[in-house]
Amino acid sequence: GQNxxxxxxxxxxxxxxxxxxxxxxxxxxNGLFWYQQHAGEAPTFLSYNVLDGLEEKGRFSxxxxxxxGYSYLLLKELQMKDSASYLxxxxxxGSGAGSYQLTFGKGTKLSVIP
Amino acid sequence: GAVVSQHPSWVICKSGTSVKIECxxxxxxxxxxxxxxxFPKQSLMLMATSNEGSKATYEQGVxxxxxxxxxxxxxxxxxxxxxxHPEDSSxxxxxxxxxxxKNIQYFGAGTRLSVL
Numbered sequence: 760g761q762n763x764x765x766x767x768x769x770x771x772x773x774x775x776x777x778x779x780x781x782x783x784x785x786x787x788x789n790g791l792f793w794y795q796q797h798a799g800e801a802p803t804f805l806s807y808n809v810l811d812g813l814e815e816k817g818r819f820s821x822x823x824x825x826x827x828g829y830s831y832l833l834l835k836e837l838q839m840k841d842s843a844s845y846l847x848x849x850x851x852x853g854s855g856a857g858s859y860q861l862t863f864g865k866g867t868k869l870s871v872i873p
Numbered sequence: 874g875a876v877v878s879q880h881p882s883w884v885i886c887k888s889g890t891s892v893k894i895e896c897x898x899x900x901x902x903x904x905x906x907x908x909x910x911x912f913p914k915q916s917l918m919l920m921a922t923s924n925e926g927s928k929a930t931y932e933q934g935v936x937x938x939x940x941x942x943x944x945x946x947x948x949x950x951x952x953x954x955x956x957x958h959p960e961d962s963s964x965x966x967x968x969x970x971x972x973x974x975k976n977i978q979y980f981g982a983g984t985r986l987s988v989l
Contacts, residue, residue, distance in 0.1 A: 792977070801879075801966050801980040802917070809975075846916065850976075859905065859976050865916045 763864035765847050770870045771837055779832045779867045781847035790850040792861065793821050793832045797843045805845075806832065834869075842871045876900060877969045879981025886957055887989055894952045894984045896967030902947035903969035907978060908940075911964045923950045957988045 762784040771777040783791070790809040794802035808814055808823035808830060820833040832845055844866040850859055878897045886892050896906055904925050909917040921931045921942050929942035939961075941953040950969075954961055964985050968978040 790975070794980075799964075799985075801983040804977055804979060807975060807977055859970060860907070860919060860922060861978055862919070863916045 763847055763849055763862060765845075765864045765867045767865070768868045768870070770872060771834075773837055773839060773871055773873050775837050776833065776835050777837060777869065779834075779845050779847075779869070781830045781832070781864060783828050783830070783847070783849045783864075785828075785849050785851050785862075787851040788825060788849065789852060789859065791821075791823055791830050792848040792850065793819075793830075794846040794848060794863075795843050796846055796866065802846055837871050839871050839873070842869060844868045876971070876979045877967065877981040879967050879984060881984055882982055883985045883987075885987045885989065888958050889956055892954045892957055892986060894954075894965055894967070894986075896950045896952070896969070896981050898948045898969040898971075898979075901969075901971050901973065903950075904947060904972065905970040905976075906944060906950040907968045907970070908942060908950075908952050909966045909968070911966060911983075917966065920952075954986065957986070959988045962986055962988045 765781045792807050793805040796802040806821035813822045818835045823830045846866045847864040848861040850861050876899050880895050906923045908920045911917050919932050920935045921929045923929045923942045923944040925944045925947050931937045944950040964983050966983040968980045970976045
């Protein structure tokens with residue numbers, strides 16, 4: 760099975776940069792995903808890493824180190840609308856017919872303050 | 874815009890009734906769809922994996938006779954909560970795996986079920 764760990768809550772100031780860390784333990788690793796989830800809504804896809812290194816997409820970047828079982832999501836130029844939960848999810852081949860299943864961490868609730 | 878549609882978004886029902894939730898991939902064929910449940914302030918818990926044309930694979934502890942899943946076409950999966958009880962009240966979310974986009978899962982808007 761997987762063990763995914765990320766901070767429960769973080770607070771950052773509008774316009775600043777924040778880094779949300781995620782560590783994981785899994786077998787059959789097949790990718791790491793970051794999703795954003797506003798309260799009462801479904802998750803929206805942010806980023807995907809399967810090889811080591813940094814993936815940049817606008818204000819959001821995600822980094823992966825497979826040997827360390829570590830990823831982070833970097834949010835730049837924070838805006839108030841970035842206040843949400845950020846979910847780290849690991850994909851592996853799973854068992855049985857459920858290939859490419861995602862296992863989610865508990866999420867990091869980010870509060871952006873003026 | 875949304876690539877996965879889920880309906881209804883909110884449903885209230887009496888205890889003992891059944892509720893059907895639909896999940897559709899809008900502009901791609903999804904051979905695999907997933908059903909999750911999320912309780913307040915908790916993360917998503919996978920309930921089952923739905924493969925088109927075959928029986929769903931349920932996670933441990935999920936009653937397959939209570940949560941009926943049908944994936945009759947490449948764009949539609951349904952979850953039916955049978956004989957719903959108050960403890961089934963939760964946020965149910967579906968996702969579809971997009972084959973031509975690295976099998977990234979895209980989520981529907983979710984269905985909030987309240988059983989009285």
